[in-house]
Amino acid sequence: MSPGPSVRVLLFHPEHxxxxxxxxxxxxxQGYARVIIPPSLGRLDALPPRALKEPFSSPGPVAARLAAEAAALVxxxxxxxxxxxxxVLLALLEEGAVIVSDTAVFRALVALSSWSMNVSERPTDGLLVQHLGIASRLASAWSVSAIEAAEALVSGDNDRIARVARERRLRARRDGPERFRRLGRTSAGLRPVIVYVDLLAAFAAAGAPCLDWLRGLxxxxxxxxxxxxxxVFV
Incomplete structure (x- = not known):
C-alpha cells in the first residue's frame, strides 16, 4: 500500500x-482522507466552493496523465x-475507493463491474464510512490477482486472458457478499450501494493499441x- 492518508476519488454525473x-x-x-476530484470533473464551474479546500485535492500529475491515457483507450x-x-483508473492508481454521489452513473459504472450489490434503502452513515474503508483495501487484497492479470494481458494469449477474467469474476461473486455482508446478505432493492470495478475485460476488449500501451508502463x-x-454510493 502507498504511504500517506487513505484515498477516495469522487464520482458524480457531470450533468448533475x-x-x-x-x-x-x-x-x-471522510475529512481524514485525501479526496481526489478527477480533472474532468474538477473543471466544472458548479462545484461548491468547499470542494476547493482540503480534504479535496487534484490527483498527482503522473496518475492524472495515465488515467487520461487509459480512459481514452477503454x-x-x-x-x-x-x-x-x-x-476508477485514478482510484486504482492511487489505491483508493470511489465515492459515488449520484445513482445516475450506475449504468456506466456497472459496465466495468465484476460484482455489485443493491439495497432497499440508504445504509446508515456509520455503515457507509466503514465500507468505504473496506473498499479502499480491495487493491491490496487483489494484488496477487493483479499480477496474474497483468501477465496475462501482456502475453497477448486470449485463452489465458479469458481464464484469468473468469476466475476473477467468480472470486468477486464470492468475495463481495462476504466482505460487504453488513450491507446485506444478498442484493435486494433498487438503490446501488457497492460496485466492484475490474478493468481486465475492458483492457482486453480495447485490443492491440491498449495492450501496447500497457506493455510500455x-x-x-x-x-x-x-x-x-x-x-460506494453514499
Whole structure:
C-alpha cells in the first residue's frame, strides 16, 4: 500500500453537479482522507466552493496523465463513460475507493463491474464510512490477482486472458457478499450501494493499441491498473 492518508476519488454525473450537502458529508465523514476530484470533473464551474479546500485535492500529475491515457483507450463512446473510466483508473492508481454521489452513473459504472450489490434503502452513515474503508483495501487484497492479470494481458494469449477474467469474476461473486455482508446478505432493492470495478475485460476488449500501451508502463503501474477497486454510493 502507498504511504500517506487513505484515498477516495469522487464520482458524480457531470450533468448533475455534486451538492453542497454531499461535500459537507464528505468533509464531516471522510475529512481524514485525501479526496481526489478527477480533472474532468474538477473543471466544472458548479462545484461548491468547499470542494476547493482540503480534504479535496487534484490527483498527482503522473496518475492524472495515465488515467487520461487509459480512459481514452477503454472508455465507451459517451462523455459519461469517459468520466467514469477516468475516475476508477485514478482510484486504482492511487489505491483508493470511489465515492459515488449520484445513482445516475450506475449504468456506466456497472459496465466495468465484476460484482455489485443493491439495497432497499440508504445504509446508515456509520455503515457507509466503514465500507468505504473496506473498499479502499480491495487493491491490496487483489494484488496477487493483479499480477496474474497483468501477465496475462501482456502475453497477448486470449485463452489465458479469458481464464484469468473468469476466475476473477467468480472470486468477486464470492468475495463481495462476504466482505460487504453488513450491507446485506444478498442484493435486494433498487438503490446501488457497492460496485466492484475490474478493468481486465475492458483492457482486453480495447485490443492491440491498449495492450501496447500497457506493455510500455512500469510493471507496478500496470499491476495497479489491473487490481480491483470498490465504488460506494453514499
Amino acid at each position: 453537479p455534486v451538492s453542497r450537502a454531499t461535500i459537507d458529508w464528505i468533509v464531516d465523514r 472508455a465507451g463512446p459517451t462523455p459519461l463513460s469517459r468520466v467514469v473510466a477516468e475516475t 512500469e510493471r507496478s503501474r500496470a499491476e495497479a491498473l489491473l487490481s480491483v477497486t470498490g465504488a
